[in-house]
Amino acid sequence: MIPLLAFNDNGIYCEQANVYLDPWKPVKNAIITHGHADHSRWGHQNYMTHISNVPIIKHRLGDINVTGKEWNESFTINNVKFSLHPAGHIIGSSQIRVEYKGEVWVFTGDYKTEDDGVSVPYEVVKCNTFITECTFGLPAFKWTPQAEVMCNINNWWAENKADKKTSILFGYSLGKAQRLLKHLDANIGTIYTHGAIENMTNIIRPMVELPPTTLITRETKKEDLLGNIVLAPPSAHGSTWIRKMTPFVTGTASGWMAFRGARRRRAIDKGFVLSDHCDWFALLESIKATGAEKIICTHGYTEVFSRYLRELGYDARTEKTQYEGELTENEKVADSEII
Amino acid sequence: MKNFATLIKQLDSSNKTSVKVEALTAYFCTASPEDKVWTIAILSHRRPPRPVNTTLLRIWANELANIPMWLFEESYHIVGDLAETIALIIPASNQHSDKSLSEFLQEIIQLKKKTDDEKRSYLQKNWLTLNYYERFVFTKLITGSFRIGVSQKLMTRALAKAENLDEDILAYKLMGNWDPNKISFQELVLDEKSSDYLSKPYPFYLAYPIDGEVSNLGNVEDWAVEHKWDGIRSQTIIRDNQLFVWSRGEELVTDKYPEFQSFIHVIPSGTVIDAEILVFANNNIGTFNDLQARIGRKTVSANLLKNNPVILKAYDLLEWQGEDIRNQPYEHRRLLLEALYKNIQHHNIPFHLSERKTCNSWQEVENERMLAREMRSEGLMLKRKDSTYQVGRKKGSWWKWKLEPLVIDAVLTYAMRGSGRRTNLFTDYTFALWQNNENGERELVTFAKAYSGLTDAEFRKVDNFIKKNTIDKFGPVRSVKPQLVFEIGFEGISLSKRHKSGIATRFPRIMRWRQDKKIEEANTIDDLKDMIV
Numbered sequence: 019m020i021p022l023l024a025f026n027d028n029g030i031y032c033e034q035a036n037v038y039l040d041p042w043k044p045v046k047n048a049i050i051t052h053g054h055a056d057h058s059r060w061g062h063q064n065y066m067t068h069i070s071n072v073p074i075i076k077h078r079l080g081d082i083n084v085t086g087k088e089w090n091e092s093f094t095i096n097n098v099k100f101s102l103h104p105a106g107h108i109i110g111s112s113q114i115r116v117e118y119k120g121e122v123w124v125f126t127g128d129y130k131t132e133d134d135g136v137s138v139p140y141e142v143v144k145c146n147t148f149i150t151e152c153t154f155g156l157p158a159f160k161w162t163p164q165a166e167v168m169c170n171i172n173n174w175w176a177e178n179k180a181d182k183k184t185s186i187l188f189g190y191s192l193g194k195a196q197r198l199l200k201h202l203d204a205n206i207g208t209i210y211t212h213g214a215i216e217n218m219t220n221i222i223r224p225m226v227e228l229p230p231t232t233l234i235t236r237e238t239k240k241e242d243l244l245g246n247i248v249l250a251p252p253s254a255h256g257s258t259w260i261r262k263m264t265p266f267v268t269g270t271a272s273g274w275m276a277f278r279g280a281r282r283r284r285a286i287d288k289g290f291v292l293s294d295h296c297d298w299f300a301l302l303e304s305i306k307a308t309g310a311e312k313i314i315c316t317h318g319y320t321e322v323f324s325r326y327l328r329e330l331g332y333d334a335r336t337e338k339t340q341y342e343g344e345l346t347e348n349e350k351v352a353d354s355e356i357i
Numbered sequence: 358m359k360n361f362a363t364l365i366k367q368l369d370s371s372n373k374t375s376v377k378v379e380a381l382t383a384y385f386c387t388a389s390p391e392d393k394v395w396t397i398a399i400l401s402h403r404r405p406p407r408p409v410n411t412t413l414l415r416i417w418a419n420e421l422a423n424i425p426m427w428l429f430e431e432s433y434h435i436v437g438d439l440a441e442t443i444a445l446i447i448p449a450s451n452q453h454s455d456k457s458l459s460e461f462l463q464e465i466i467q468l469k470k471k472t473d474d475e476k477r478s479y480l481q482k483n484w485l486t487l488n489y490y491e492r493f494v495f496t497k498l499i500t501g502s503f504r505i506g507v508s509q510k511l512m513t514r515a516l517a518k519a520e521n522l523d524e525d526i527l528a529y530k531l532m533g534n535w536d537p538n539k540i541s542f543q544e545l546v547l548d549e550k551s552s553d554y555l556s557k558p559y560p561f562y563l564a565y566p567i568d569g570e571v572s573n574l575g576n577v578e579d580w581a582v583e584h585k586w587d588g589i590r591s592q593t594i595i596r597d598n599q600l601f602v603w604s605r606g607e608e609l610v611t612d613k614y615p616e617f618q619s620f621i622h623v624i625p626s627g628t629v630i631d632a633e634i635l636v637f638a639n640n641n642i643g644t645f646n647d648l649q650a651r652i653g654r655k656t657v658s659a660n661l662l663k664n665n666p667v668i669l670k671a672y673d674l675l676e677w678q679g680e681d682i683r684n685q686p687y688e689h690r691r692l693l694l695e696a697l698y699k700n701i702q703h704h705n706i707p708f709h710l711s712e713r714k715t716c717n718s719w720q721e722v723e724n725e726r727m728l729a730r731e732m733r734s735e736g737l738m739l740k741r742k743d744s745t746y747q748v749g750r751k752k753g754s755w756w757k758w759k760l761e762p763l764v765i766d767a768v769l770t771y772a773m774r775g776s777g778r779r780t781n782l783f784t785d786y787t788f789a790l791w792q793n794n795e796n797g798e799r800e801l802v803t804f805a806k807a808y809s810g811l812t813d814a815e816f817r818k819v820d821n822f823i824k825k826n827t828i829d830k831f832g833p834v835r836s837v838k839p840q841l842v843f844e845i846g847f848e849g850i851s852l853s854k855r856h857k858s859g860i861a862t863r864f865p866r867i868m869r870w871r872q873d874k875k876i877e878e879a880n881t882i883d884d885l886k887d888m889i890v
């Protein structure tokens with residue numbers, strides 16, 4: 019019997035419905051979990067995704083043929099029932115539930131279980147087979163609560179302000195930037211943005227209440243920036259655009275900052291451990307909560323993670339995909355594309 | 358411990374020297390004298406002996422993490438640092454500890470003598486009372502040195518600032534053999550005692566590589582020209598009929614070179630010589646590879662002494678007749694050294710003079726540099742004749758003018774994740790050259806490893822290629838589809854039985870990525886052998 023979802027050269031394929039989930043090669047019908055470039059690629063004939071992701075992928079991919087769906091709104095293609103459920107990764111990010119003849123599969127795309135205040139929080143979806151990412155599927159990854167991290171970020175900004183320096187905070191343009199923006203303390207100073215972040219944020223503003231931002235232009239003087247904060251995509255690190263802002267201090271918010279080496283390697287002054295993916299315990303807990311007996315690990319530390327799941331008694335395996343779990347979030351294609 | 362952990366965190370979280378010095382100075386201004394001694398010791402690599410082997414350390418840490426041992430090992434492999442891995446996987450604590458750094462170190466010293474059960478309960482108890490960063494620092498104190506980009510010089514500068522002392526004098530005091538467990542801050546830093554100075558070396562003066570045209574240095578007559586020897590930079594001290602040999606890493610290596618004991622009878626006490634240790638056999642200077650055999654061994658066998666005998670190639674005199682002559686001009690110091698050499702030459706001792714070359718024009722200097730490979734040197738040293746012997750790496754009076762590296766085009770065949778600061782990327786590469794096997798078929802033979810020389814962007818691209826073109830995984834190593842060609846540069850080359858290719862290269866590094874070349878165009882092992890002088 020062919021499985022409900024199979025991994026082929028193009029992506030995750032549902033043959034019964036002739037539909038792909040987050041395909042990496044151009045196909046006819048694609049259901050998309052979220053707007054990051056490794057999950058929503060260019061060139062499909064029909065896109066289907068959550069309504070709040072529609073403006074995002076239109077902004078990224080241009081004039082595409084896309085249909086938006088609500089959470090939990092089920093639609094049937096050749097007797098296969100599909101529905102989207104919040105994944106809590108970034109705004110508009112979904113898990114895709116696929117049901118056929120009583121068998122249920124869920125594909126997570128990317129997800130996190132902590133409520134970030136921007137995206138609709140992750141929802142447990144019961145299933146038989148759970149296709150999960152495991153970007154941070156190692157016991158070395160344990161996140162501190164967002165409130166604590168944001169408090170550290172705001173303190174850091176205030177300290178830099180006292181030193182009469184500009185704070186430059188790196189976070190990828192879609193997702194991390196808006197999450198940071200939402201929780202920055204606008205009483206400390208002005209929040210400036212890089213063009214890529216400003217554009218993406220403007221797309222998202224109608225959907226989420228966010229503090230005001232000021233776009234940096236040619237006219238912006240570096241004296242204006244002193245004591246204030248600049249949100250910039252990681253790819254801007256080391257650019258002349260940044261160097262013109264001296265004196266400044268740089269910070270990055272990413273799950274990889276849990277490793278001392280990652281921060282040092284990127285020559286960042288300050289690393290904040292803040293991720294839009296699950297940490298070790300969140301992965302294990304959400305897998306347990308789905309009640310699934312079969313687990314497929316897609317990207318991240320897949321081999322290690324699935325081996326551990328097998329020891330816990332799950333029927334777990336890995337599948338090769340082209341989602342870029344091994345790259346750091348800093349290096350996601352999304353940023354270089356938008357700029 | 359809190360203060361020390363905060364200090365390490367501050368040092369670790371900035372790349373700017375000024376910020377590091379500031380953090381250290383602030384720490385030295387407030388820390389207790391005992392903690393200060395230990396901090397100096399730790400930052401100058403004088404840790405207490407390791408009280409627990411790392412296997413037990415892993416097992417005990419893992420008991421707290423409650424995960425299978427293989428998962429701990431995988432995590433360690435990815436994190437790249439044992440103390441960091443342990444700090445990360447142990448559950449967060451809700452207790453705290455007020456013990457000071459020196460109290461912890463006393464306990465760590467005592468720990469060595471304890472039973473395994475006692476060790477285990479001590480470690481587990483303490484891991485659970487410390488927060489993440491303190492746990493990391495505590496474990497580091499047990500496992501190894503801190504790599505936080507703080508040189509001894511930088512630490513000395515901060516301490517001098519905090520204590521209002523002369524930096525050079527302080528550097529001198531902190532050198533040599535002292536035991537942080539026995540010495541007080543008063544004795545180590547504040548007191549002036551002459552008896553302590555018997556074995557004490559002077560801080561080394563280090564040269565910068567020359568930048569720009571050599572003729573920009575001005576009149577060639579103002580400069581002394583010597584070859585730059587490829588051995589161990591050392592300082593040999595003869596005082597009070599005792600001999601001390603220091604390596605540039607400020608390590609006392611006297612016992613490794615028993616040949617030099619004969620100097621005591623010939624060279625007068627009160628002499629300090631700046632020189633290179635080189636292997637010298639059959640009237641030829643050996644390669645660095647030959648010297649490696651001597652560096653690695655603590656005890657020197659008769660066989661090793663016979664096959665890899667060493668000499669001292671002297672180029673400067675820092676103390677003469679008990680007097681510090683570093684402030685005298687180079688020319689003057691050299692004359693004293695040459696006179697000394699002339700007087701003792703007839704004794705059969707392994708003491709050679711690094712000859713000065715007479716050059717009447719920069720062109721002649723350049724010609725001399727061209728002879729470097731033949732002379733078994735790395736290039737030339739240019740020293741201003743009127744220069745004093747300074748402290749540390751300073752620009753202006755001493756320059757090294759190395760040969761251009763030898764280069765060869767090689768194929769990337771294996772890759773490993775970078776360690777420490779490069780854990781997320783494959784940045785440690787192995788390269789191969791072509792060779793015909795017994796069936797006459799061309800195959801790739803590994804010849805060198807290199808892990809520096811590409812830009813971050815290039816490393817990311819190559820990393821991406823490796824992930825998509827992995828043929829096989831052997832533990833941490835991946836074999837990679839041979840497709841990428843790199844130009845590899847190296848300083849020297851010699852035959853070697855320890856290497857698969859039969860050749861050892863010195864300081865191999867990536868010069869550039871030859872995206873224009875196909876693997877068929879890479880060089881052969883024979884091309885490499887042709888480079889041996």
Ligand SMILES: [Zn+2]
Nearest residue numbers: 052054107128
């Ligand atoms: Zn994503």
Ligand SMILES: [Zn+2]
Nearest residue numbers: 127128341342
């Ligand atoms: Zn992803």
